[in-house]
Amino acid sequence: MSGLATIVVALVAIGIVAWVGRFAMQKISGNAPKFRDMPFAVAFGYVLAAVLVALGVWYFFQPKANDQGIQNAGVIFFRWAVQGVLIGMVAAWIFRFLGRMVGTSGSRKLFRQMPLTASFGILVIVVYAVLAIFAGLIAPHGQETVFAQANVVPGGNPALGGNPDFPLGTDQIGRDILSRLIYGAQNTVGIAFATTLIAFFIGGTLGFLAATLQGWLDQVLSRAVDVLMAIPSLIFSLLLITVASAWVSGFGLTIAMVLIIAVIDSTRVFRLARAVGMNIVVMDYIEAAKLRGEGLGYLIFKEILPNATAPLLAEFGLRFCFVFLTISALSFLGVGIQPPLADWGTMVRDLSAFINYASFAPLAASVPLLAAGAIALLTVAVNFVVDWMLYRSSGLKE
Structure with missing residues (x-):
């Protein structure tokens, strides 16, 4: 079966599950308004979201390398992305929690009204501002400094061509x-x-x-x-x-x-x-x-x-x-x-x-x-x- 046909069959199956699920919940809940007034598109969206989450969980736990030892870059990047999102959510929640506990009465009230997305945005902006203002103190080397070692592999492992002095490696002309x-x-x-x-x-x-x-x-x-x-x-x-x-x-x-x-x-x-x-x-x-x-x-x-x-x-x-x-x-x-x-x-x-x-x-x-x-x-x-x-x-x- 071609890829397009597979997608069509999957969407049709999701639609059937959404319709049957909505009908079943109407009967089970005694035709409650939440399910009675639910449009088919909303039910379809719920089922599609559940399928995508399940596929994401399945893909997250796929092996990082195949039997020949070749690494699966897609799985690795997907794991990094998921872990980054989770870390960002936790950091935003902690930042908002601290903002509600520390500061003036006005700032605490502001943090109490703040959604998690805004808390995440403010945290990121603060981090970027600190990096921009204190770049000269934070950066291990100068932006114009050219080293003799060019194209150093990131990771800092000398066995793989890395260097501990350059955690992310160097570019084509030897800059950190x-x-x-x-x-x-x-x-x-x-x-x-x-x-x-x-x-x-x-x-x-x-x-x-x-x-x-x-x-x-x-x-x-x-x-x-x-x-x-x-x-x-x-x-x-x-x-x-x-x-x-x-x-x-x-x-x-x-x-x-x-x-x-x-x-x-x-x-x-x-x-x-x-x-x-x-x-x-x-x-x-x-x-x-x-x-x-x-x-x-x-x-x-x-x-x-x-x-x-x-x-x-x-x-x-x-x-x-x-x-x-x-x-x-x-x-x-x-x-x-x-x-x-x-x-x-x-x-x-x-x-x-x-x-x-x-x-x-x-x-x-x-x-x-x-x-x-x-x-x-x-x-x-x-x-x-x-x-x-x-x-x-x-x-x-x-």
Whole structure:
């Protein structure tokens, strides 16, 4: 039986089990509303989830190597992923528990209302922040240091070509991968954070100005933003950075990248700030402030900005993710953060050859996945926190 036919038969079998199970539970429970009103799609989802969990448990306990001694990289990576998720859940629960016990009354209340996903996101962000701030103290070697030993296998076992001095091995030119991963948090995350701040300063300021003054200024800024937003941001960034590379190089190109991405992403911030500002400037307290003779600066920073904080904070988290992924993508293409600075996007590209070792050295094959995983983990963590912030700002009850 072909793979497609197997999938179809399995889905049909799951559907039959879901229908029979729902019918049986209706009879057993005396047609309770929970089962009487349950749609077939929900029952199908429950059965499908149970089947996937069972398959996952079965696959988790498969042997890591076959009879010929060839390691099963898929099983090994799956075990690492499951163990990582479980460790993350436990760490998030402990972090939330400690937050409920330690701190001010306000912070303890915040942790009591916090879901486990938000706790996990905040914990990850704190860990990344510590790595970024204290990278020089945490990293065992410098990000620019080149050693004589190149392509050292991760694991630190000399019998397998490793070195205890380099737990994650070295890259093609002899740089310590662990140190560059740590410095990547400082460079990739730090530059993305600075870029997002600049984008919010530009977009937020112009958006509030357009909402407050309106008239010809609003029309000019809005039409200019419409033109910039009509061009795909990644392609536009790549084009402008390629043009900028003709005049600057090295660290200067990194600065040019920051400014280009900040200006392009400020258009999205402008649209949000203008929309929120338009809803605020028609309020009675804005009219009262104008009648008192308050200036433009007072209106923006004392009246409009405090009432626009919640949506702007949520947008800041989302915009940071987009900027972070854009910088990583540009670095992967070779026009982002420039050497000798360590960057996760560049590391994914440079270390991709290690994936060929998956059949006999899964740890070595996981090296490029570490940088990619660091990018994905931070993106997921920030989105968890942003979702929680949006939930709180929407006025919904826990």
